[in-house]
Amino acid sequence: MTTIYYRTLNMLKSLPGIRLIPGFNTLPSDITTENLRFYKLSNLVLTLGMFTHASWICLFAFMGIRDLTMINVASVAIYIFCIVINRKGYHFTSSVIMVSEILLHQYFAILVFGWEAGFQSYIMVITLFPFLMPKGRWLLKLVILFSSITVFIVYQINFKQATPSYHFNGDFLLFLQIMNILFSVIFLAASGGYFNMAMHQTEELLNKRSNELLEERNKSEQLLLNILPQETATELKESGRAQSRYFEMVSVIFTDFKNFTQFSESLSAEELVEEIHAYFSAFDRIVAERKVEKIKTIGDGYMCVGGLPVANTTNAIDAVNAAMALRDFVQAEMERRKAEGKRYFEVRIGVHTGPVVAGIVGINKFAYDIWGDTVNTASRMESSGEQGEVNVSQTTFEHIREHFNCEKRGSVAVKNKGAMEMYFVRSPKK
Known part of the structure; x- marks a missing residue:
């Protein structure tokens, strides 16, 4: 899973124009260890989202759906903006803007294509996001979580049986549904893969630190034994005197x-x-x-x-x-x-x-x-x-x-x- 994550990230870095985005491939100089994991994860999600919207731009422009084409252009601009401010340390602000864009974007997509196209699946993806954020800001996390669930329920009640603005044949709607589910799974897999990688790295770091501490402890004990008889050193360690x-x-x-x-x-x-x-x-x-x-x-x-x-x-x-x-x-x-x-x-x-x-x-x-x-x-x-x-x-x-x-x-x-x-x-x- 770790290998897949790095291959995906390296592939994104190699795409044309990605290096032009300020802060994509660099870390903030003052970022804390606590925020580093979330910074990398949000950058990955923002970049995947940006290229997802870019693919929709090509599709909708080819189909002549001008309003959705422009909405996706705006979405790409918003995602680039989020990457930039994320680089400047506004991690929570970047996340709130991204979540708001996803909720609003799906509203327009459902209006145009209807419920059968599956754009609402992206809303379920963002319910995972609050659990991957740095600790703190619990109220904000709860707002994001319950807002996403509430919006999904509202959309389902109001739009599931609604007539879409454009009429498409069933095969095309099935294609959109498959693509939306696929992209949603990719987002979930990328987030889960990164989280799994971060956990393994943390475990490896803890094991390394534990071994280093054990080695230092053994050195200290050996040094003590070079100064004191073993029985005296043991008594000193156990009772302090x-x-x-x-x-x-x-x-x-x-x-x-x-x-x-x-x-x-x-x-x-x-x-x-x-x-x-x-x-x-x-x-x-x-x-x-x-x-x-x-x-x-x-x-x-x-x-x-x-x-x-x-x-x-x-x-x-x-x-x-x-x-x-x-x-x-x-x-x-x-x-x-x-x-x-x-x-x-x-x-x-x-x-x-x-x-x-x-x-x-x-x-x-x-x-x-x-x-x-x-x-x-x-x-x-x-x-x-x-x-x-x-x-x-x-x-x-x-x-x-x-x-x-x-x-x-x-x-x-x-x-x-x-x-x-x-x-x-x-x-x-x-």
């Missing part, structure tokens, strides 16, 4: 690049950011594969934790596995860069196990974070460690001793904490 939670046992990992200052002095700011991004992107993948949650980066430091947001009893093992994988990655990068004569990072890693409170802080640029002495102690494990080593506290060691070979370091002085027992993790036990 996320409650802080106490975790009895988690294992916090801190990493720090030992020679960051010297490394950064040899690079531009852009190059330094690219290097840090490459390392931390690899860190993200490594910890995610080992059930460890990234918390944040602090300069050249990286902080993550095992055992939240879903509590578990294997978090110390998970954290040490992740810490060793981080160490091995940095060591491999160091060897590769050494062979290529490039600068490289060295890393210290510290792990401590204990209780924390986790939650979201702030309103703008909020962040998921953890608090507690466990966090401070894990930071001290990192700063008290050595390059290329995973340094763990006594508490963490007690949870992993059955799974990893560790080297006892003894008591090490820790700032603001005194002496603490520490261990270097060497390898997993077989």
